[in-house]
Amino acid sequence: MSDIRPNLRKFIYEQCLINGEWRSADSGKTIAVTNPATQEVIAHVPNCGATETEHAIQAAATALPAWRQKTAAERAQVLKRWHALVMENQQALGELMTLEQGKPVAEAKGEIAYAASYIEWFAEEARRSYGETIPGLTASQRIIVTREPVGVCAAITPWNFPAAMITRKVAPALAVGCTIVVKPASETPLTALALAALAQEAGVPNGVFSVVTGDAKTIGEAFTSSELVRKISFTGSTAVGATLMAASAPTLKRISLELGGNAPFIVFDDADLDKAAQGLIDSKFRNAGQTCVCANRVYVQRSIADAFTQKLLEKVRALNVGNGFDDGVTIGPLISEKAVEKVEKHIADAKQHGAEVVYGGARHELGGTWFQPTVLSNGTPDMLCTKEETFGPVVPLIPFDSEEEALGYANASEFGLAAYFYARDAGRIRRVAEGIEAGMVGVNTGLISNATAPFGGVKASGMGREGGHQGLDEYTELKYVCIDV
Numbered sequence: 001m002s003d004i005r006p007n008l009r010k011f012i013y014e015q016c017l018i019n020g021e022w023r024s025a026d027s028g029k030t031i032a033v034t035n036p037a038t039q040e041v042i043a044h045v046p047n048c049g050a051t052e053t054e055h056a057i058q059a060a061a062t063a064l065p066a067w068r069q070k071t072a073a074e075r076a077q078v079l080k081r082w083h084a085l086v087m088e089n090q091q092a093l094g095e096l097m098t099l100e101q102g103k104p105v106a107e108a109k110g111e112i113a114y115a116a117s118y119i120e121w122f123a124e125e126a127r128r129s130y131g132e133t134i135p136g137l138t139a140s141q142r143i144i145v146t147r148e149p150v151g152v153c154a155a156i157t158p159w160n161f162p163a164a165m166i167t168r169k170v171a172p173a174l175a176v177g178c179t180i181v182v183k184p185a186s187e188t189p190l191t192a193l194a195l196a197a198l199a200q201e202a203g204v205p206n207g208v209f210s211v212v213t214g215d216a217k218t219i220g221e222a223f224t225s226s227e228l229v230r231k232i233s234f235t236g237s238t239a240v241g242a243t244l245m246a247a248s249a250p251t252l253k254r255i256s257l258e259l260g261g262n263a264p265f266i267v268f269d270d271a272d273l274d275k276a277a278q279g280l281i282d283s284k285f286r287n288a289g290q291t292c293v294c295a296n297r298v299y300v301q302r303s304i305a306d307a308f309t310q311k312l313l314e315k316v317r318a319l320n321v322g323n324g325f326d327d328g329v330t331i332g333p334l335i336s337e338k339a340v341e342k343v344e345k346h347i348a349d350a351k352q353h354g355a356e357v358v359y360g361g362a363r364h365e366l367g368g369t370w371f372q373p374t375v376l377s378n379g380t381p382d383m384l385c386t387k388e389e390t391f392g393p394v395v396p397l398i399p400f401d402s403e404e405e406a407l408g409y410a411n412a413s414e415f416g417l418a419a420y421f422y423a424r425d426a427g428r429i430r431r432v433a434e435g436i437e438a439g440m441v442g443v444n445t446g447l448i449s450n451a452t453a454p455f456g457g458v459k460a461s462g463m464g465r466e467g468g469h470q471g472l473d474e475y476t477e478l479k480y481v482c483i484d485v
């Protein structure tokens with residue numbers, strides 16, 4: 001039986017939105033979009049290439065003067081209408097996301113609200129893109145510093161959070177007067193297209209926000225080679241981010257990179273173990289572990305390791321694996337067979353290093369790309385999962401003895417996106433929060449993502465921030481005006 005409910009059909013757009021027009025690829029070629037839970041083909045979207053992308057970029061350049069000349073309040077009003085439309089359609093947009101990405105409907109609806117919160121946040125921030133005046137060096141001199149929109153922007157987004165990764169780029173861009181062309185992941189284009197349709201309904205003018213689906217490399221090259229594109233914002237793997245950064249260098253584009261992670265999760269002996277176990281569930285199993293900021297390696301102080309493991313297992317056993325449309329399901333399918341094979345590779349490597357499977361450890365009996373929530377004990381600090389993100393529902397528990405040892409393990413990574421630790425001693429909280437190498441740190445919490453805070457990483461996890469007032473600055477340039485009158 002198809003998961004495509006009648007109420008969803010009006011949200012399934014099988015054309016791209018370019019310059020306010022819904023259009024197919026020039027070649028007529030399409031890409032199939034499948035439901036990861038059933039492998040059913042749910043839609044076909046245009047397989048666009050360079051010409052369509054260049055058209056969208058040109059339309060963004062043409063639309064830029066009028067959009068940037070609107071007042072911040074006028075742009076804010078359009079964003080507020082977009083926010084209202086997204087929330088009015090939260091249920092349908094959530095079900096659409098489950099259809100193409102697989103996460104449970106409740107979680108998908110949560111992402112829609114999270115995505116909408118970026119629109120609301122930047123509608124408010126639009127009117128706070130402040131400059132400054134600086135005392136002149138002479139009686140007749142005035143120094144003024146203003147913030148101006150970067151101009152035409154391009155964004156490339158991943159499949160794991162198909163709504164939030166779009167709005168946390170588009171909302172700040174539009175707020176400050178930029179225009180933007182977005183290429184969503186080919187696995188999950190429908191959410192992006194539906195969001196663009198609602199933006200159009202909200203009054204975003206033609207060309208200000210276009211969505212182009214198709215060949216990633218070709219579209220990416222059209223973005224990076226264009227003289228008109230002044231900024232690229234990318235969310236995805238570190239490897240692709242580095243490629244885009246290098247390709248953007250010849251035209252000196254501004255670039256924001258939200259890349260891969262490998263979050264350490266440390267449980268100290270002075271932690272509240274019940275809170276730590278729940279925090280690990282919250283962080284690790286969100287989106288079946290397919291989250292850039294999820295705990296990827298768990299370090300547990302040896303003296304409380306057994307007690308913590310039992311508390312964790314009690315909660316893992318309560319996780320319900322199934323189709324995201326079924327009531328009560330908390331763990332959906334992984335996005336692809338390739339994703340399952342990576343999880344299997346990490347578990348096999350951990351076992352070779354001496355880790356023991358204390359729960360799960362294999363594909364789920366449902367078949368397809370479902371995987372059992374898995375807990376490994378007696379892990380070691382040199383397992384493959386401590387070096388690359390697993391992107392699946394696996395908790396590798398690694399014992400440690402001292403605070404210094406734990407911090408050393410945590411920082412022994414090329415990545416630095418998110419990190420978490422549970423402790424109650426004030427001095428330990430200060431030392432570890434300041435010593436850990438990450439862009440974002442959760443102390444006694446496993447959930448840190450929100451629109452008000454600057455989201456981003458260090459080292460191989462990227463550069464730039466999204467959300468907070470910092471997220472607005474990513475889309476502006478400073479202009480210094482020295483007046484002598």
Ligand SMILES: NC(=O)c1ccc[n+]([C@@H]2O[C@H](COP(=O)([O-])OP(=O)(O)OC[C@H]3O[C@@H](n4cnc5c(N)ncnc54)[C@H](O)[C@@H]3O)[C@@H](O)[C@H]2O)c1
Binds near residue numbers: 183220
């Ligand atoms: N830091 C963050 O905020 C964040 C958020 C979500 C995902 N991620 C990371 O993204 C990765 C998982 O997502 P993914 O598998 O979609 O990543 P990915 O890098 O394979 O793809 C991301 C996007 O880039 C496009 N792409 C792929 N190759 C490209 C190329 N050569 N040129 C231009 N575009 C190209 C894809 O089509 C997709 O739209 C993980 O590493 C995860 O940690 C990071």
Ligand SMILES: O=C[C@H](O)CS(=O)(=O)O
Binds near residue numbers: 161290291292449
């Ligand atoms: O995959 C990483 C995203 O950024 C998810 S979230 O921002 O933490 O929701």
